[in-house]
Amino acid sequence: MDERIEIGGDNPYPVVLGEGIDLAGALEGMIEGGPCALLTDSEVGAHHAGEVVRALERGGWRVVSVVEVPPGEHSKSLETYGRAAAALARDGLTRDGTLFALGGGVVGDLGGFLAATYMRGVGLVMLPTSLLAMVDSAVGGKTGIDLPEGKNLLGAFVRPRAVVADLAWLRTLPEREVSCGLAEVVKMGLLCGGGFLEDLALVGAARGGDMVAVRTLVARSVRFKASVVASDERERGRRAILNYGHTIGHGIEAACGYEIRHGEAVAVGMLAEADLSRERFGRDLLGLHRELVGLAGLPSRAPGVRVGDVLLAMRRDKKRTQKDVHRFVLLRDVGEPVWGVEVGEEEAGRAVERVVA
Ligand SMILES: NC(=O)c1ccc[n+]([C@@H]2O[C@H](COP(=O)([O-])OP(=O)(O)OC[C@H]3O[C@@H](n4cnc5c(N)ncnc54)[C@H](O)[C@@H]3O)[C@@H](O)[C@H]2O)c1
Ligand SMILES: [Zn+2]
Incomplete structure (x- = not known):
């Protein structure tokens, strides 16, 4: 059974927790399917992106772009941010779109900041795949990237529309x-x-x-x-x-x-x-x-x-x-x-x- 933990405040959102979650089903009634993009890193993507894209498409979402960044903290950079934003623009993610951030804290922080700033803001759904991201970084709204001068120096508070944490993803976590x-x-x-x-x-x-x-x-x-x-x-x-x-x-x-x-x-x-x-x-x-x-x-x-x-x-x-x-x-x-x-x-x-x- 999936569990829903409500995060209160102005725009409340749920953290859906379970093992083997039906992603599209979990979002149904909460967010209307539409154009979307998936951001992930190449490690997580190799294991789980295909299955997530298929689940979204089954649920009526149109995945216009899958953007893969290299794994690791170095991807929380202006350079990777710029490349990912350009990819979304090239693939035609529109303002009514949603960005799914599938990965650990790096993808979540980068994806959250991208969703907050791309076209002045598109929808964000966090799909945390590392234990750290599930228990910490995907909840609470802090997003951002690093500068050569220090960690997390550029960022924004962003409320995702939902966080879906499928414990089955942890099976491939080192x-x-x-x-x-x-x-x-x-x-x-x-x-x-x-x-x-x-x-x-x-x-x-x-x-x-x-x-x-x-x-x-x-x-x-x-x-x-x-x-x-x-x-x-x-x-x-x-x-x-x-x-x-x-x-x-x-x-x-x-x-x-x-x-x-x-x-x-x-x-x-x-x-x-x-x-x-x-x-x-x-x-x-x-x-x-x-x-x-x-x-x-x-x-x-x-x-x-x-x-x-x-x-x-x-x-x-x-x-x-x-x-x-x-x-x-x-x-x-x-x-x-x-x-x-x-x-x-x-x-x-x-x-x-x-x-x-
Ligand atoms: N926003 C916040 O509130 C907040 C809080 C804590 C940490 N953070 C940030 O989170 C980042 C650290 O997050 P992290 O530890 O998840 O690092 P990470 O995103 O780099 O993930 C760690 C490694 O595990 C791999 N991985 C993740 N999920 C996997 C899976 N299911 N299967 C196989 N491999 C998988 C990744 O590819 C990566 O190589 C830091 O940048 C930190 O600043 C943010
Ligand atoms: Zn920490």
């Missing part, structure tokens, strides 16, 4: 990417606490491909992210809690030239930030963090990364406002995040040191 998605799941479970924390016991089974476990964790994550985003869509306050593990995590990613996967950097970042949390609030959650990160098959350290490089990247991070303090999301306890906690350079450096040495 193991390492499953672990990366679980990093965000663990993050949200720690932020949420309660029943979600208890369900984090399923992380090991989910990693091993147990679809019941995966589904439980995806549904939990989508609901949690939806509730946080609903309270603060434009990230003026509480939405910032979703950056737990990301302040140091982003610093580590940048310091190693994005050679480490985002989820892996976030896992290491959470351990460093759990350490800072303990120093600030006295509650020691390091053991719990280590256990969960281990269950997910994620690293707890990033050896060989230089502390100075991490701090430099953190200073450059666009979310920072003041010069010599870093702003962190820390945990007073499980389920009790505190955001905007100011941490000096030295204290931050010590926390980084412990996970990179």
